[in-house]
Amino acid sequence: MTTEKSGIKRRTFLQVLGAAGVGSMVGAVTRPTVADAADMKVGTRPFGRTGVQVPILSLGTMFDTGANQLLLRQAVKWGVGYWDTAQYYNRWGSEPGIGKYLAKYPQDRKQIFLVSKSGHRDAHGLTAELNDSLENLQTDYLDLFFIHAVDDAEAELTPEIKAWADKMKSSGKIRLFGFSTHSNMAACLSHAATLGWVDGIMTTYNYKVMTTDKMKRAIAACHNAGIGLTAMKTQASSSWARLGSEGAEGRALAKRFLDKGMTKEQARLLAVWTDERIAAICSQMNTMTILKANTEAAANQARLTASDRRSFDAEARATAANYCAGCTATCQPLLAAAVPVGKIMRCLMYARSYGDHFRAQGEFRDIPASVRAQLATLDYSTAERQCPQKMPIGRLMVEAVEELS
Numbered sequence: 468m469t470t471e472k473s474g475i476k477r478r479t480f481l482q483v484l485g486a487a488g489v490g491s492m493v494g495a496v497t498r499p500t501v502a503d504a505a506d507m508k509v510g511t512r513p514f515g516r517t518g519v520q521v522p523i524l525s526l527g528t529m530f531d532t533g534a535n536q537l538l539l540r541q542a543v544k545w546g547v548g549y550w551d552t553a554q555y556y557n558r559w560g561s562e563p564g565i566g567k568y569l570a571k572y573p574q575d576r577k578q579i580f581l582v583s584k585s586g587h588r589d590a591h592g593l594t595a596e597l598n599d600s601l602e603n604l605q606t607d608y609l610d611l612f613f614i615h616a617v618d619d620a621e622a623e624l625t626p627e628i629k630a631w632a633d634k635m636k637s638s639g640k641i642r643l644f645g646f647s648t649h650s651n652m653a654a655c656l657s658h659a660a661t662l663g664w665v666d667g668i669m670t671t672y673n674y675k676v677m678t679t680d681k682m683k684r685a686i687a688a689c690h691n692a693g694i695g696l697t698a699m700k701t702q703a704s705s706s707w708a709r710l711g712s713e714g715a716e717g718r719a720l721a722k723r724f725l726d727k728g729m730t731k732e733q734a735r736l737l738a739v740w741t742d743e744r745i746a747a748i749c750s751q752m753n754t755m756t757i758l759k760a761n762t763e764a765a766a767n768q769a770r771l772t773a774s775d776r777r778s779f780d781a782e783a784r785a786t787a788a789n790y791c792a793g794c795t796a797t798c799q800p801l802l803a804a805a806v807p808v809g810k811i812m813r814c815l816m817y818a819r820s821y822g823d824h825f826r827a828q829g830e831f832r833d834i835p836a837s838v839r840a841q842l843a844t845l846d847y848s849t850a851e852r853q854c855p856q857k858m859p860i861g862r863l864m865v866e867a868v869e870e871l872s
Contacts, residue, residue: 507766509546512746514580516693517643517666519610521580523740524765525549525697526758527751529556529826532564538755539568543575545762551669551697551749552604553584553615554596558829562603569605576606584615584647588623590631597640611667612641618650618795618809620658629664643667649700650793650809653681660688669749672698674738674779675790690744699749701739702732704820705789706812706858716785720778729769736764737771738779787856791816798850798860804841807834808850808860811842811867818870831871843868 511520526547532539542548552561562583569576581604585596597612612635617623624646632644645667648655652670659665668689676682689696717731724734739748748765752758771779783790791812798808811831818827831839847861854860 507545507762509762509765510768511546512743514643514667514695514746515690517695519580519643519695521695521747522546522549522765523747524761525551525582525747525749527699527749528552528561528565529559529751530753531560533560533567535564535753536568536571538752538758539565540572541755542752542758543572543578545758545766547752547758547762547765548578549580549582549697549747549749551582552600553613554600555584555586555615557603562600566603566605580610581606582611582613583609584613586615588614588625588628590627593628593631594635597635601640608639609641611643611645613644613667613669614646616650617646617648617655620646620648620655624659624662624665629662632664643695645669645694647699649813650795652676652793653679653685654796656685656689657681659694660685660692663692665692665694667695667697669697669699671700671793672696672739672745673701673703674735675703675783675787676792677739677742678780678783679792686742686744695746696744697747697749698739698745701748701750702735703783703790704816705786706791706816706820706863716782720782723775723778733764734771734775734779736761737769738776740765740768741771788858790856791858792856794855797853797855801850801853802847803845804838806838806842806845806864808864810834811864812858814871815863815867824871828871831867839868839872 509522509524512523513519514521524547526539526542526549528550532552542550550565552565554562556562565581569579583597583600583604585593585600587593587596593614597609600609601607612632614623614628632641635641636644643666645665646655646659647669649671652672656668656670659668672682672686677686686696721731724731736748736750739745750757750761752761791809793809795807795809799806802808811834814827814831817823817830821827842864845861845864847864851858851860
């Protein structure tokens with residue numbers, strides 16, 4: 468779809484980009500006319516074989532939702548009714564802010580597919596955090612409840628977890644159950660597809676990982692098993708390049724899509740939405756500008772050409788060493804200490820690619836002090852040799868200590 472077809476010329480579109488800033492326009496593919504913008508609605512897709520339809524755009528709420536009530540209200544009006552939160556996000560006030568909204572607009576609850584997550588892996592801890600989430604959110608049920616940040620599904624999705632999920636479903640406290648993962652995603656998805664009791668998964672999924680053979684097989688297995696899939700980390704942001712810095716490949720890619728009236732970030736979202744097995748993209752949208760831009764992207768779908776996809780593939784190969792693909796089962800066991808390499812890489816990504824040093828520093832400091840104290844002295848050479856992305860792991864661990872401690 469061209470910008471002319473949606474009622475705005477390319478020159479005007481690029482002027483809007485210049486005024487709003489490329490970062491704030493992430494996800495906007497075409498801008499509808501002012502009249503259309505008031506009426507735009509995000510479409511829906513089936514969430515696996517659960518019988519539930521969900522909006523293709525999910526509101527990530529790792530921010531102070533209590534101070535952003537108008538944003539939540541507008542999200543509902545535009546059909547962005549898949550809301551993703553977590554116990555962990557409460558350091559930013561996420562769940563209580565959503566609860567404040569639902570207390571004021573209880574009629575909107577039926578329009579919202581509400582998701583929260585727990586970091587626990589035992590029935591007692593899961594129950595405590597689920598009950599706390601329900602209280603925070605001012606609701607008596609969740610549409611979907613995730614175990615947060617699974618990196619070894621075979622070890623973590625135990626019979627105890629299954630029994631707990633079945634019990635909570637029977638009690639009416641949750642409708643669906645699943646997990647989120649941004650490490651060892653293909654292995655986690657592949658195992659989940661064999662279980663028969665996982666309803667939904669939120670996974671890292673972007674143009675840098677979606678074309679790998681392992682991920683292709685994993686997504687197909689989950690789709691065939693009827694599991695609903697939500698994509699996150701769809702921008703494939705660099706784990707260590709500085710905000711605003713990009714090589715020749717990145718600049719060429721940016722020009723390619725700007726010439727079509729979209730940014731490369733917008734095209735990255737399209738790359739994921741093109742895969743119709745993905746029910747939704749979860750994006751953190753903590754400003755009205757970002758919410759509007761992403762909603763416009765979802766409401767004005769366009770297709771990438773084969774040439775566009777080849778350009779993405781070429782850029783992915785050229786910048787592989789900038790991006791941690793989350794295959795921590797490869798590198799972490801080779802280290803002399805239990806270093807959460809994947810988490811530290813994400814911290815660097817938040818600080819350098821997102822420009823969110825506060826969040827990066829907070830998550831880095833969650834790592835035990837005894838582990839952080841060893842980061843600058845460990846030998847990473849074996850892990851670096853085995854890294855499929857050929858990332859300079861040792862150097863990045865040292866830089867993380869220097870920047871985030």
